[in-house]
Amino acid sequence: MIRIENLHKSYPIGKDSLHVLKGLNLHIKEGEFVSIMGSSGSGKSTLLNIVGLLDTHNEGNYFLNGELIEDLNETKAALLRNKFLGFVFQSFNLISYKTALENVALPLYYKGIARKERLKIALDYLEKVGLKDWANHLPNELSGGQKQRVAIARALATKPKVVLADEPTGALDSTTTDSVMDLLKEINDEGMTVFVITHEEEVAEQTKRIVRLKDGVIISDEYTATLKTV
């Protein structure tokens, strides 16, 4: 699903440049539940941005769903994001003047799906994350955990190939963290590839594969023996 070969990324800082990713190799297969662990400055957010087509890489190859990502312009990136990727952010990033339902339906709008149809799909996904009764509430009427679940529903609405979650539990307390992680696990159980970035050990432990990043290189990549408690 995601294949990265010898990936380099550096940011220009004045005349110098900051070398953030120093030749990463990573292969994530369909249906995996992977977490990228690392302290701040390790390059994990940069990696997510590149994987999420929010940023471009300097060197190396990136294959998304078997397709080599190169010469990416904004329009092409937007279409690929819409088609293959769903995002979950630390700060939820819901549009404040839209209801939960409309927020979930937004990616479908950009996909060109008719209004009735997309509201129906959106409602199905809200039901899936247990927020059907909150469909017509605005984000500021929801709790943090509820907002993140709306965001997850939004990420799922376009039936992406990969869900990318950037510190999805960073702004949540431990109880809601668990419920959000349970939801991500559930999604993964249904076959979705989930890619989580976190610095919390407890969160990473709930995934099936942990990739540790330090100073722009992968220092370990191991499968966990997570016991599923269904």
Added chain:
Amino acid sequence: MFDLDSWREIFQSISKNKLRSILSGFTVAFAILLFTLLFGIGNGLQNTFKNEFAKDAINSIYIWSNKTTKPYKGKQSGRQIQFKNEDFEYIREKYFDKIQMISPRIQRTVEVVYKNEQDNYTLRGVYPKYDFLESAQVTEGRFLNIRDVKQRSKIVIIGKMVEKDLFGQLSAYGKELNIGGIIYKVIGVFSDPGGDSDERFIYTPFTTMQQIYGNNDHVDEFGMTYNPKLSINEAIQFSDKLLKDLKQKHDVAPNDQRGIRVRNYASDNQEVSGMMVGLGILIFIIGIGTLIAGVVGISNIMVYIVKERTKELGIRKAVGATPKKIISMIMLESVFITALSGYIGLTIGVGILKLAGPTLKKYFILNPGVSTSVVVGATMILILAGIIAGYLPAKRAARIKPIVALRAD
């Protein structure tokens, strides 16, 4: 771009962000309102000037004679100069290419009787087309023609006020009037923008009058309109030359100010058109100034709006909005608000002008108003400004990487 869904997005964004929408709408509405008011008042001033001047034909020249004040060529001062029919022929032939129409005139105060009504009026003996000179409009019947002059017909064309005085509500057309003991037939009634006093004149063929009052070849006065193709300077040159010729013909000293006199409306015309041009320039500057203020206002607000929406736009991009979609959304919203509020400003402005119109008459502002084309043009400029002002920040916003936009908490 113009599908229902895009509009739904835009309406939601406008109605859910009322302050922002009202703020930008207000700027445009206010600019157009001011523009309409200033332009309307300026037009009102111009109308006043035009109206004051339109009482007589703007290209008219009058010539009349008096007593000389200087001895010349062995003739004493104090001599009465008398124009005759031959002067009429002389002017008409010598200056045919400079003259649009010319008429000699004799004028007397006469007693007019119709049944039991009677009053004194000014009777004027003139040639056809004299109505041109006075800007008179024949409202019933006709004005004189050349046959009336040749046949010395006993006919009159009377002003509206004469008709009102003598006939009350009835029509005077075709009735017979007793003027100084002689019966004339009314063949026409006219109105005159010069007002009541000009509508108390009675016109009759020049030849008829010449025969009845004096039975000689005397002429009191000449009235003419110069060829409209002449420039104002050429027209003034023409009347100067005409005056010089007539003075020479009648042995009046060239520096005698009274013997023969000419009044050429062209010189007034020159002053007034100068003022009109000045006024026009003033209105233009005010209009442009108002528009620039509006453009600056809408530009600032667009920059602010896009900045405020950076995060929202980032989210939209992350979920798959292409840069084109982002730009078109912002621009459509901006155009919609600008057009709508421009229309509101226009409506309010026109309304105020209509309501205040009658009161403003006192201040030399007549029928203040704006032509639709001017206002539509102004609104177009503002819409265009909104597009340009919205496009640059929208384009920048569309280019910002979503990660950067999303970080802007």
